[in-house]
Amino acid sequence: MPRDLVIPPKSLDEILDWLHPDRDHAGEIYVQLRHDLTKIFTWNRCADPDGLTDEVFDRVSRKVHGVRLTFEGDPKLYFYGVARNLVKESPKRAKRQVSLEDTDLRAPEASTQDEVAHMREECLNRCLQDLDPEKKELILSYYAKDKQAKIDYRSEMARELGITVETLRVRIHRLRGTIETCIERCLDRMGQKR
């Protein structure tokens, strides 16, 4: 679980300055770096990727004052180095530690599953309604074909958009991420109301 991470303001300033001299740009890099590190912890099957990402920033904040003067190269690699150490220290999922989130205390009843599926569908509709029409059309076209025709059709789609199939996949990946975040927030709100 993510911790209540509190980086002292002075250390946060130093981290941001180290990442980029322009504060707005540094903020963007900071957010992206958090996201990337969480993904890396997930790929390494670490328990609690969000908590470990907090731990990386916590550890860097304690050393940034000295390190930024001596470290050569892309500062993101320093964060990555700290993350690698944590991967080695951290137990892998299903081996030594089970996150509470993943513990099935008892199998959910069918009615609960139906309810969750219904809520998800409702949230999906809401999130898609809010989506820019062009993006909605893009994701609709990407998925709306029979299995057999998909590969050809996606190549054709990419050709029409003047991009490679790879770029099309990246766009869909990001778009799916946006919809996922929207649905998760919607589910949280619905859960709180009930």
Add this chain to the structure above:
Amino acid sequence: MKEEGATDALLRQFLLGRVEDEERQRIESLFITDSQMKDKVLAAEQKLIDDYLDDCLTTADKEAFLLFHGDTAAQRRKLEIARSIQEWAVNRTGKTPIPATPPLSLWDRLRLPKKSILILPIAATAAVAIVFALVWVNNRRTERNREFLAVQQELAQLNTPSSLRDVPAEVHLTLKPTVVRSVESQPELLSRPNIHIVELRLLWMQEKDYPSYQAVVRRAGDGQPYTLDNLTIEKDGGKMIRIRVPARILTRGNNQIELTGVAANGSKSSSEIYSFFVSE
């Protein structure tokens, strides 16, 4: 991309947790620092999720996929959302499954004319037969799709820069674009059981070169075409792009390769067509 980069096949193995620790670290550090590599990894991840949703992964790949991408409640939730998006898109294009007819009550059955009651068992048998036929057709489709994806993966592996560089070609055929050799006879490839891999050397006659090339292999008949991305040009004397294909996928008759240059911004050149005849 810095250093050697990574092929789609390698990134797939990385995402399935099948690369050595040193290679993993190299890819991860590039993922953090190199935007091109990040896009490549995300594209590979999207492809993997698509294959999972389409049930096109082998059993071993599916197990590895679920271990790395469907192990926690949060990951499973993401996969469920991805599936919901896919289902929504399919339903929006008019492929909504036909709702099952509610079963007839005893009263309804009694109210039916006698003739209908006699027809019912026959209709039920026919319906069962249709369902079995549909399941069979669907299985065949899934099987064909799996075979197609397996070949697509094999093609990607055969055409990595290291494979092309390090593994000698069994047999090769040099091809000119169809327009250029319009007055010459069509090159012919004699298919033999001992030939497993065929190297096609596609001469690039356009003045402009591109950072990468895409080849689409179209076989004789109505087979599904295969696509090869990220091919590079070689300038040994003339300019050519080498591709390798398993001989078994080439069918007897006229086969075609469509080659296109891909610029750094993703825009494409006009295509060149290369034809050759496969005989036994």
